[in-house]
Amino acid sequence: MRTGMLALSLGLLCPIFLTALPSVGTLSVLAVLCLVCLWRRLFPLAFFLFGVCWSSLCAQSALDDRLARQLDGRTLWIEGRVVGLPEQGGQRVRFELQDAQSRRAELPRRLRLTWQDGPALNSGEHWRLAVNLKRPQGLLNPHAADAEAMLLARGIGGLGSVKDGVRTAPASGAWRDGIRQRLLATPANGREAALAALVLGDGAGLAREDWNVLQATGTVHLLVISGQHIGLLAGLVYGLVVGLFRLGWWPQRQPWLPWACGLAFAAALGYGVLAGFQVPVQRACIMLAVVLLWRLRFRHLGVAWPLLVALNGVLLFEPLAALLPGFWLSFGAVAVLVMVLGGRLGRWPIWTAWGRVQWFIAIGLLPPLLALGLPVSLSAPLANLVAVPWLSILVLPLALAGTLLLPLPLVGEGLLWLAGGLLGWLFDLLGWMAAWRPAWIPPALPLWSWLLVCLGAFLLLLPAGLPMRLLGWPLLLLAGFTPRAFVPPGQVDVWQLDVGQGQAFVLRTRDHTLLYDAGPARGDVDLGERVVVPTLLKLGIRRLDLMLISHAHADHAGGALAVQRGLPVGRVVAGEPDPSWPADACASGEAWVWNEVRFSLWQWQGADDSNQHSCVLKVEASGETLLLAGDIDRFAEQAWLQGFQAGPVDWLQAPHHGSRTSSSAAFLDVLRPRGVLVSRGRHNGFGHPSPLVMARYAARHIAVYDSAVLGAVHLRLGSFGSARGERERGKFWRDPT
Structure with a gap:
């Protein structure tokens, strides 16, 4: 039987590694084979085939529930109920809408929406909203998390930004949101948001610095992943019953073991309901139920049996949890x-x-x-050695007891104040450990x-x-x-990173690395820190010889400071000065050679605005040429054509993200690129790339590699090969390009 359970788990996991889900015909054949195997008593093979069929059907159902392609980018009036705990961050509210309906189209069961400068929302409210809808997709870079897969696993069928809305019904049954508001309003030594995360699994209110500390010390699971809390509370209740029994304080007529298991599971289930009973909580409750049942009745089966049962229970209930x-x-x-x-x-x-x-x-x-x-986390063993007992024995019981006793004057508030103080001491210790041993981002x-x-x-x-x-x-x-990626002399490894409405190029020769633009930063979202630096480290890059910032606009230069904090930079060159970071001025005509690859700079001396000041980089590798043009417009393009560097190129970074003010016909006729690289965000407010510019590319048979469609784009300059986007790497959940 254990072999059959293992075969079932392998079958349930199998589809997540496929590039495409099996067709209806293929699944029908597999189902027939499954029945034949059952009849012939080939149970392991039958269980495996059943797992493949069940997981594939669930995955296809989730794909079918995504926003229709014809609705991508459209604005509709929709109605639905707010579920979960809305995240209030700065001037932005992010929340999920369940059972959304529209008179004009069929919508997914659940949408994740963002409302800039929106009002405070409460769980359980019904709203009528004007929403610009998008298919569920995120930034996609090499060796990074796949946001599209995680959205699919969480049942998010569409994204959207709210333009306007009106509340049609007040909150009903939103007791969790009420508890959160009460927790945030109760003084707890400045750790109100952390207690809300601990009690409700809601980490939206945690400060960015707290997130960094938790990640650096490997203790994120203790504060925001409620599955860990389920085990801690159940273990505490079970240990309490065992302690009473050993002290002789347990009623002799009552068997202690069934009561210990029952009370532990009841406490865990109650806490799971309090935490929203999301997928991590469901997984923890299933695992705990199996472990307690094993402890109570089936100890002779060994310790691996409950793990297999729990694994299959989770995957049968939610096969896409494996994503x-x-x-x-x-x-x-x-x-x-x-x-x-x-x-x-x-x-x-x-x-x-x-x-x-x-x-x-x-x-x-x-x-x-x-x-x-x-x-x-290099400090995780030491951090968890202290943090787990501190949290489970001291903070968690006080936090839960304080939450339950909030209706009693002073009692609940006092317990929460004490829990917040203890949590503050823990954060101080973790902060010291994070500074002592920061998190390590290993290369792929x-x-x-x-x-x-x-x-x-x-x-x-x-x-x-x-x-x-x-x-x-x-x-x-x-x-x-990690073995360093080998780049032959005379070639350049080029990555156009997917940074949304911004730009960042990584160019690596055999011994040198250059970063052209550092990604955008707006408000508290710095993609230089979140995307550019982690991607560089995962590519095995530990030092930049040169960071070249085309000009001072935030979508190109916003991440520069984060890059300089994240890894050593030998030299910084910028098309425009910025007082926040020193840099050498772009010197038109400067050139150098790295590993038989020639680099040269150009800047229009007659420029009178920021875009025109862009520092242009030309790269020549074994006869193949790449031109990175920043945000130059048609006037700067005309000036380029009059210079000595003018001539055909093989690859062109679309000037100004494909704006209609750039990529003039005369410019394209002289350069005659075979491929153009477009870095932009999906459904951006600037309309990039312009349909007029796209028509110019099409008329000249120029292949377009768009980061909004392909994710990060990779090419090997000097090999005369083609470019490839990360989204072209086959995964069944990714939109076809």
């Missing part, structure tokens, strides 16, 4: 504990056992963290190197004394020694 990083990390952590602590915990002193638990989890979760492209590993790291982790998790165990250390250390 979420938290799924792999939570089950991975449990699997590590099952492997290393089964039958051995009782032989260790409590603090020795607790320290080894953190060490084992750090080693065991390294491979999934590398595979998922997530930061690795090739498959063979990652498999060796997995082998190293497995060897280190084996019991001490086994042969070859110490060989795990050199294999594990391969995670920090």
